[in-house]
Amino acid sequence: xxxxxxxxxESVRSKKPLIxxxxxYVTVNDCANITLAIGASPVMADDLNESAxxxxxxxxxxxxxxxxxxxxxxxxxxAGKAANKARIPVVxxxxxxxxxxxxxxxxxQILEDVKVSVLRGNISEIRRIAGMQSTTKGVDASHEDMxxxxxxxxxxxxxxSKLGCVVAVTGAIDVVSYGEKAVCIENGNPMMSNIxxxxxxxxxxxxxxxxxxxxxxxxxxxxxxxxMGIAGEIAFEKAGEKGNGSFRVALHDAVSSMDAKTxxxxxxxxxx
Amino acid sequence: xxxxxxxxxESVRSKKPLIxxxxxYVTVNDCANITLAIGASPVMADDLNESAxxxxxxxxxxxxxxxxxxxxxxxxxxAGKAANKARIPVVxxxxxxxxxxxxxxxxxQILEDVKVSVLRGNISEIRRIAGMQSTTKGVDASHEDMxxxxxxxxxxxxxxSKLGCVVAVTGAIDVVSYGEKAVCIENGNPMMSNIxxxxxxxxxxxxxxxxxxxxxxxxxxxxxxxxMGIAGEIAFEKAGEKGNGSFRVALHDAVSSMDAKTxxxxxxxxxx
Amino acid sequence: xxxxxxxxxESVRSKKPLIxxxxxYVTVNDCANITLAIGASPVMADDLNESAxxxxxxxxxxxxxxxxxxxxxxxxxxAGKAANKARIPVVxxxxxxxxxxxxxxxxxQILEDVKVSVLRGNISEIRRIAGMQSTTKGVDASHEDMxxxxxxxxxxxxxxSKLGCVVAVTGAIDVVSYGEKAVCIENGNPMMSNIxxxxxxxxxxxxxxxxxxxxxxxxxxxxxxxxMGIAGEIAFEKAGEKGNGSFRVALHDAVSSMDAKTxxxxxxxxxx
Numbered sequence: 001x002x003x004x005x006x007x008x009x010e011s012v013r014s015k016k017p018l019i020x021x022x023x024x025y026v027t028v029n030d031c032a033n034i035t036l037a038i039g040a041s042p043v044m045a046d047d048l049n050e051s052a053x054x055x056x057x058x059x060x061x062x063x064x065x066x067x068x069x070x071x072x073x074x075x076x077x078x079a080g081k082a083a084n085k086a087r088i089p090v091v092x093x094x095x096x097x098x099x100x101x102x103x104x105x106x107x108x109q110i111l112e113d114v115k116v117s118v119l120r121g122n123i124s125e126i127r128r129i130a131g132m133q134s135t136t137k138g139v140d141a142s143h144e145d146m147x148x149x150x151x152x153x154x155x156x157x158x159x160x161s162k163l164g165c166v167v168a169v170t171g172a173i174d175v176v177s178y179g180e181k182a183v184c185i186e187n188g189n190p191m192m193s194n195i196x197x198x199x200x201x202x203x204x205x206x207x208x209x210x211x212x213x214x215x216x217x218x219x220x221x222x223x224x225x226x227x228m229g230i231a232g233e234i235a236f237e238k239a240g241e242k243g244n245g246s247f248r249v250a251l252h253d254a255v256s257s258m259d260a261k262t263x264x265x266x267x268x269x270x271x272x
Numbered sequence: 273x274x275x276x277x278x279x280x281x282e283s284v285r286s287k288k289p290l291i292x293x294x295x296x297y298v299t300v301n302d303c304a305n306i307t308l309a310i311g312a313s314p315v316m317a318d319d320l321n322e323s324a325x326x327x328x329x330x331x332x333x334x335x336x337x338x339x340x341x342x343x344x345x346x347x348x349x350x351a352g353k354a355a356n357k358a359r360i361p362v363v364x365x366x367x368x369x370x371x372x373x374x375x376x377x378x379x380x381q382i383l384e385d386v387k388v389s390v391l392r393g394n395i396s397e398i399r400r401i402a403g404m405q406s407t408t409k410g411v412d413a414s415h416e417d418m419x420x421x422x423x424x425x426x427x428x429x430x431x432x433s434k435l436g437c438v439v440a441v442t443g444a445i446d447v448v449s450y451g452e453k454a455v456c457i458e459n460g461n462p463m464m465s466n467i468x469x470x471x472x473x474x475x476x477x478x479x480x481x482x483x484x485x486x487x488x489x490x491x492x493x494x495x496x497x498x499x500m501g502i503a504g505e506i507a508f509e510k511a512g513e514k515g516n517g518s519f520r521v522a523l524h525d526a527v528s529s530m531d532a533k534t535x536x537x538x539x540x541x542x543x544x
Numbered sequence: 545x546x547x548x549x550x551x552x553x554e555s556v557r558s559k560k561p562l563i564x565x566x567x568x569y570v571t572v573n574d575c576a577n578i579t580l581a582i583g584a585s586p587v588m589a590d591d592l593n594e595s596a597x598x599x600x601x602x603x604x605x606x607x608x609x610x611x612x613x614x615x616x617x618x619x620x621x622x623a624g625k626a627a628n629k630a631r632i633p634v635v636x637x638x639x640x641x642x643x644x645x646x647x648x649x650x651x652x653q654i655l656e657d658v659k660v661s662v663l664r665g666n667i668s669e670i671r672r673i674a675g676m677q678s679t680t681k682g683v684d685a686s687h688e689d690m691x692x693x694x695x696x697x698x699x700x701x702x703x704x705s706k707l708g709c710v711v712a713v714t715g716a717i718d719v720v721s722y723g724e725k726a727v728c729i730e731n732g733n734p735m736m737s738n739i740x741x742x743x744x745x746x747x748x749x750x751x752x753x754x755x756x757x758x759x760x761x762x763x764x765x766x767x768x769x770x771x772m773g774i775a776g777e778i779a780f781e782k783a784g785e786k787g788n789g790s791f792r793v794a795l796h797d798a799v800s801s802m803d804a805k806t807x808x809x810x811x812x813x814x815x816x
Contacts, residue, residue, distance in 0.1 A: 018681055018682045020682075024316070025297040025300055025316075025569040026300050026301055026304050026316050027301065027304075028569060028570050029301060029570055029571065029573060029574070029740065029741075030301070032570050032571075032740040032741075033739055033740050033788065033789075033792070036738055036739060036740060036788065037738070037787075037788045037789075041681060041682055041684055042682070042740065043640065043643070043682030043683050044568070044569075044570050044610070044611055045611065045612070045640070045643075045644070046611060046613065047611075047612055047613040047614060047646065049614065049644075049646040050612070050643075050644035050645075050646035050647065053643070053644035053645065053646065054643060054644055054682070057643060057681075057682065058682070066316070067316055067317065067318060067319075068317070068319055068322070069318065069319040069343070070319060070321065071613070096315065096317070099315070099317075099322075099325070099326060099329060100317070100321075100322035100325035100326055101322075101325065102319065102321040102322035102325065103322065137290055137313060137329075138290045138292075138313055138314070138315030138326070138329065138330070139315050140313055194308055194309070194528065195305055195308060196301065196304035196305050196308060196314065197301075197304075242525050242529075243309075243522075243524065243525025243526065243527075243528040243529045244305065244308065244309045244524050244525060244527075244528035245305075245309075245520070245521035245522060245523065245524030245525040245528070246521055246522075246525050248305070248521075248524070248789070249521055249789035249790055249792075249793055250789060250790075251789065252787065252788050252789030252792070253786050253787025253788060253789040253790050254787065255787075255788075256738065256787040256788035256789070257786075257787045296588070297569040297572060297588075298572050298573055298576050298588050299573065299576075301573060302573070338588070339588055339589065339590060339591075340589070340591055340594070341590065341591040341615070342591060342593065368587065368589070371587070371589075371594075371597070371598060371601060372589070372593075372594035372597035372598055373594075373597065374591065374593040374594035374597065375594065409562055409585060409601075410562045410564075410585055410586070410587030410598070410601065410602070411587050412585055466580055466581070466800065467577055467580060468573065468576035468577050468580060468586065469573075469576075514797050514801075515581075515794075515796065515797025515798065515799075515800040515801045516577065516580065516581045516796050516797060516799075516800035517577075517581075517792070517793035517794060517795065517796030517797040517800070518793055518794075518797050520577070520793075520796070521793055
């Protein structure tokens with residue numbers, strides 16, 4: 001089961017792909033810093049006068065609906081289409097879908113108009129996009145939705161098959177599915193949900209890995225989630241008892257210090 | 273005088289109230305992280321297509337005018353009215369009022385159209401809203417305005433009585449007034465004014481406590497300011513000599529590590 | 545060659561100039577915190593209803609095109625003209641110029657309509673503005689563009705002469721030119737390019753120094769870059785091996801702890 005995911009990390013570091021983000025203003029700084037920490041290069045540009053141009057010079061596009069507004073929805077659609085035309089991967093993070101009809105409509109429109117390569121969300125968000133009942137708590141998964149790993153696996157596989165893209169559910173256990181392949185990842189630490197942006201940062205890492213390996217979307221997504229999960233474990237070991245602020249700093253440290261050996265060696269994953 | 277403010281902290285931690293923020297993009301990440309650190313759950317959504325919906329699923333609303341713009345003013349008014357209708361607390365932080373007529377007009381409009389539960393600002397901002405002379409320095413209180421605690425008490429009491437809401441002035445000494453009650457809080461550390469966002473974070477903490485205890489707005493506000501002030505003291509003890517970056521990290525650590533015993537035990541407050 | 549740059553730092557600390565930023569939402573928090581760390585006071589306000597008013601109470605204006613949009617371009621032009629009228633320094637950071645025609649047009653328009661006091665960018669950005677061939681990688685300088693210090697000196701001098709303002713190229717070696725004067729600064733550490741916002745923070749520091757010493761724009765710019773470069777060295781000594789997160793915290797620590805003696809004593813600069 002253990003592929004050499006470290007190879008993909010080295011690929012990110014050597015190619016330094018440019019990752020275009022249209023994302024929210026809450027965690028955008030974390031997204032930029034984590035993209036740099038993994039070895040890629042971030043660019044954030046959300047005006048419709050340039051969103052297609054910036055996508056055109058990039059290796060992947062990350063669309064994140066965290067602080068959605070009418071202006072940037074248009075830019076997301078234009079950039080998404082430009083990415084499809086340029087055949088670069090599109091990562092879609094439907095933050096908070098289920099929390100308002102505006103978010104529900106926007107997520108539907110993006111999935112209709114743009115060929116998404118990787119869809120990543122928490123279980124509440126992914127259930128909602130799969131058309132299943134889901135209870136959301138703002139931008140966080142609800143406790144009820146998180147209880148059942150078997151359910152998460154089923155939803156992820158079904159939605160991946162329906163949308164024809166990689167689907168990743170992140171949480172205590174991450175699930176990634178694409179075509180015939182599906183894995184569960186057990187890396188990570190509960191403290192990751194105590195700071196804002198860990199989900200958004202996962203999407204940025206997925207964008208970084210997919211930008212470096214556009215023909216290996218499944219493996220790239222798994223590698224990104226391994227990197228984040230293992231970094232969370234290392235951060236907890238180093239700074240967990242100090243508190244949220246130190247944990248966050250240690251998380252960025254751990255991603256920037258991640259090497260291929262650690263990524264492969266500490267990976268805890270199994271077929272789903 | 274010393275109530276068991278720790279109880280309220282435990283209430284935030286157990287209820288994990290969802291706190292809707294329409295806030296500025298300078299300190300929004302700090303606000304989200306401090307809300308998580310105290311045990312509540314932040315959601316930031318500022319588009320008028322969803323601001324009422326998001327308020328509708330939340331336990332409190334925080335309106336912060338730090339980076340005001342025409343688009344989000346409308347969203348603030350809609351969200352504020354939705355909060356009033358849903359009878360959830362509204363915290364208003366009139367950042368930089370006095371610095372431009374645009375800010376003055378917006379603050380007036382919010383106070384006219386929305387029933388605010390807690391108004392929090394620095395002394396220059398609160399003097400301005402009280403219709404008194406005030407000199408402002410951008411978003412910081414002016415030196416002249418900060419000199420006189422007796423004056424701060426008078427202004428706070430008068431404005432609270434006029435507006436019929438909790439009024440909190442934060443600074444070297446915090447003053448909170450509501451109805452017959454008024455206290456001064458002496459916790460805190462001067463280094464808190466060396467980093468951006470400590471005022472905004474106070475408002476997020478007030479939102480978190482009020483969301484957990486909507487029938488105890490005065491005590492909730494006092495508890496929030498105690499938590500912030502005591503965290504500032506602890507952060508200074510741990511990291512003050514290292515510099516601003518470490519102090520900021522330690523501040524987040526201290527809020528996330530705050531327990532009921534520390535909150536009650538270290539509280540330095542007296543009737544005003 | 546070694547002037548007493550420390551004097552200028554002390555001037556920032558004693559005058560605490562208010563620095564109006566219209567800047568991007570990726571690094572705005574870093575810009576606010578670094579402005580406070582050097583001893584100045586930041587205010588971020590980008591609505592066209594108040595941008596001139598806020599400039600009117602400020603000591604310097606920083607325009608940063610990192611996340612450009614149509615709304616804030618108008619505010620930048622209005623604020624820029626207000627700054628010219630009030631005779632306060634304008635620092636212009638043409639982030640990502642070359643990455644889209646929208647950015648190219650905006651940079652041209654700002655330089656046409658506003659009398660800029662200091663232009664700061666990476667070598668790719670400055671080459672582009674000078675009308676020379678340049679390859680850009682999103683918002684980062686391209687490797688090819690960075691190779692030649694002699695070229696950077698020539699471009700900087702030529703552009704400074706053409707625009708009649710201070711021009712600063714920052715990178716492994718910084719070059720600053722104005723009129724007859726030109727220097728190279730060798731302070732800094734490569735790790736500074738591993739975190740987002742070091743360029744933006746340089747512009748904020750330049751704004752802070754120019755706001756305190758508006759009649760010494762060249763020396764103020766050099767002092768700001770020395771402060772940032774030396775802080776980068778100190779941060780690397782303290783935290784470089786820990787990773788990106790710790791390095792970033794240590795950078796803010798080092799700026800806030802910078803004293804006149806360190807600034808002058810560690811300065812490595814020579815005439816260009």
